[in-house]
Amino acid sequence: MKFTRKNILGIADLSREEIEGILETALMFSEVNTRAIKKVPTLRGRTVINVFFENSTRTRTSFELAGKRLSADVVNFTSSSSALSKGESLLDTAKNLAAMQPDILVCRHSCAGASHILARYLQSTSVINAGDGSHEHPSQALLDMMTVLKVRKKVDGLRVAIVGDISHSRVARSNIYCFQKMGASVSVVGPASMMPSAIKDLGVDVHYNLKQGIEGADIIMMLRIQMERIKQSPFPSLREYSRYFGLNLETIKTLKKDALIMHPGPVNRGVEIDPGIADGPYSVILDQVTNGVAVRMALLYLLSNAQSMNL
Amino acid sequence: MTQILNKESFEEAIKKLAEKIREEQTDLNNIAFIGIHTRGVHLSNRLAKIFKNSGVNVQQGILDINLYRDDLSQSSDKPILKETKITFDVSGKIIYLIDDVLYTGRTVRAAMDAVFDLGRPQAVHLVVMAKRSGRELPIDTNLCAITIDTKQDDSVAVRFEETDNVDEISLFGKGEQI
CATH class of the missing domain: 3.40.50.1370 (Aspartate/ornithine carbamoyltransferase)
Known part of the structure; x- marks a missing residue:
């Protein structure tokens, strides 16, 4: 399987082969999640920011665990405690976060297409859509x-x-x-x-x-x-x-x-x-819920790999 | 291409390897084999079979080292992960990491990290079919079937019946098709 995508914005974009590739990778990560020490050094030095403009327990925790189990540095950002409540636009917030050079942004937003907009403007940061309005998850x-x-x-x-x-x-x-x-x-x-x-x-x-x-x-x-x-x-x-x-x-x-x-x-x-x-x-x-962590590990891993290839 | 071991000498070499391990270890009940994907697993299976024939059941595991590589930043277009399956507790065990070729030593470094994430073995040894020149890390082993002096551009192919339809070790010079 070749996986060269910069972003994961929706299932509509993915081919069957890509879906199968992601799931095969996820199955391998299931093993890591059953170990006593649930951590591998694969994404050491990479940064993942979870940008959640909408409430979430499961998805945010799942992405956070996925990042941490791969040794990435994970930062969580929720809208209620952010500059958004001071009137900053989505794009400005995203550009500011991107200026800190994270490798992957995981975004949830109540508006359909929010992640697509971020992906379009952020050149060197991968974006994962963690739910955009009534559109995709x-x-x-x-x-x-x-x-x-x-x-x-x-x-x-x-x-x-x-x-x-x-x-x-x-x-x-x-x-x-x-x-x-x-x-x-x-x-x-x-x-x-x-x-x-x-x-x-x-x-x-x-x-x-x-x-x-x-x-x-x-x-x-x-x-x-x-x-x-x-x-x-x-x-x-x-x-x-x-x-x-x-x-x-x-x-x-x-x-x-x-x-x-x-x-x-x-x-x-x-x-x-x-x-x-x-x-x-x-x-x-x-x-x-259990499988969610493995799937998100697979996404973070595959996107990081693709980033390295595209350098 | 130069064939270094043919089918007969290949099989003989594995038997000798098993013998070396047996001589080295007094407590055969406490050893375990961990084969590194893909061909290390074949060698592990062959060795375990030899031990079994002489009445010793050796626990076996399979290891994929991809998550422990030091070169994700320049890695290939094949991010494919393979199965890691180590169902026994490695703590206190004498682990034999098993691979086909020892070259730079980076795979072994990654494999050791992986094993230590699973527990604290009493000791870790390395078994390979071929040991070639080109080490980049202070890693070595005496448990090898054959040592080959190679130039940097040479390639060593260890082939197993299980995946390659033939048992042999061959040396390929620069530009030669593997």
């Missing part, structure tokens, strides 16, 4: 793919159902691209008020009924309702949403025996998923 899709591959070995021909707030979900978008590129077929399921009108253009089946939507699915990916992005409530009450689109013990009765239930987190127990299912036998939710 590539490392999440990669860790989801890794989780599935670890269990199922092959993704070709699998049926994936993504359930919930499709409109506002960058996880949905990245996963639609990722699973399709890897040969799976994807359905999206949710209330019409949370379904983008042009979603069919992505080549997915659209369902407005949970039972029909998840019938025969090998993978069910539940999404959180992105309240922070929703201005007007798309349904009468959470209870009603939960009743029609929440995964409960009744709805999973018809699932395939080897189906996998996934969730990118944070989980709203009792809303989109019954607590018993989140902790139940179909669930691989915590495996997703």
